[in-house]
Amino acid sequence: MRQLWTFGIEQAKSCVFAVVIFSALAITQVMDVSFMSRYDLILLICLVTQVLMLVTKLETWDELKVICVFHLIGLALEIYKVHMGSWSYPEQAWSKVFGVPLYSGFMYASVASYLCQAWRRLDVNLVKWPPTWAVAALSAAIYFNFFTHHYIYDFRWLLKAATILLFFKTIVYFRVNYKQYRMPMVIAFVLISFFIWIAENIATFFGAWQYPGQEVEWQLVHFGKISSWLLLVIVSFLIVAMLKHLKEKRE
Incomplete structure (x- = not known):
């Protein structure tokens, strides 16, 4: 238990x-x-939080660079x-770009922040890591599939199968x-994506964004969305792992 x-x-x-972002969503929803x-206030809170995390050394400059990429x-x-109508941000704000508030990028950055900090705090080490070129190719394929599946075949199940084969050991x-x-890498992917799905339900409940069908009354995000988060977690983890691997080689 200890x-x-x-x-x-x-x-x-x-x-x-991530907790700061969810708290900001909740507080600004009821106040x-x-x-x-x-949306502008949430962006301001995110920026101030980022500065404070650096000043208090909760986050390092190297971790900040990774977060900016995300x-x-x-x-x-x-x-x-x-633009494709997958979800929307209905409220008005000065910080919206092409219909998207800039604070939304911090929600992805919070996933990277979690991965970087958990990696450091838990002294994470990966054994039997696949070749870097294969990891980079898989990451690119997963990311671009989020764009291309609107026009061509959705390769997500093939990409999941490729992930299992590549990281099976x-x-x-x-x-x-x-x-x-120790934990198998594939199980770690599934667990992280499940908890992000829970966080997504909290975020949509507090109006971070809306899926079609949530405009009138909030409802649980479809369980199948875990599939999308799984792919995003894989990309996030692989990018963080590659950057840390390259830094270790330099050092």
């Missing part, structure tokens, strides 16, 4: 950025913020998906109170 408690505390510390548009990747995906080692544990 090990489980410590593991939970370290996970909670790694989720600080009157007429002095500023809701912000841009996520924002590009959001603009495209909103990869093991994640992590440390809690100086004791090391």
Whole structure:
């Protein structure tokens, strides 16, 4: 139980950025913020949080660089998906670009923040990591499939099968109170995506964005969305892992 408690505390510390975003969504939903548009206020909160995390050393400069990459990747995906009608941001704001508020990129960045911090706090180590070129190719294929499946065949199930084959032997080692544990990489992908799906339900409940069918009354996000989050988690994890691997080689 002591090990489980410590593991939970370290996970909670790694989720600080995500917790701030969800708290901002909840507070601005129930409070009157007429002095500023809701989306603009959430963006301001995200920026201030990012600065504070750097000042207090909850986050390192290297982790910030990774988070900025994810912000841009996520924002590009959001603009495209909103344009295609996959979901919408109905409220007005000065910080909206092509119908997408800039704070939305921080929601993707919060996933990267969690991965980077959990990696550092739990002393994560990957064993039997596949060739970097194969990992990069899979990451690119998954990301571009989010765009291309609107026009051509959706390859998500093939990409999932490729992920299982590529990472079938990869093991994640992590440390809690100086004791090391292990978990298959594929199971780690599934667990993270499931908890992000739970977070997505919380986010849509507080009006972070709306799926078709949620405009009049909120309803549970379809369970099949875990499939999409699984692919996004894979891309996120692979990018973070590749960047850390390249940094270790340089050092």
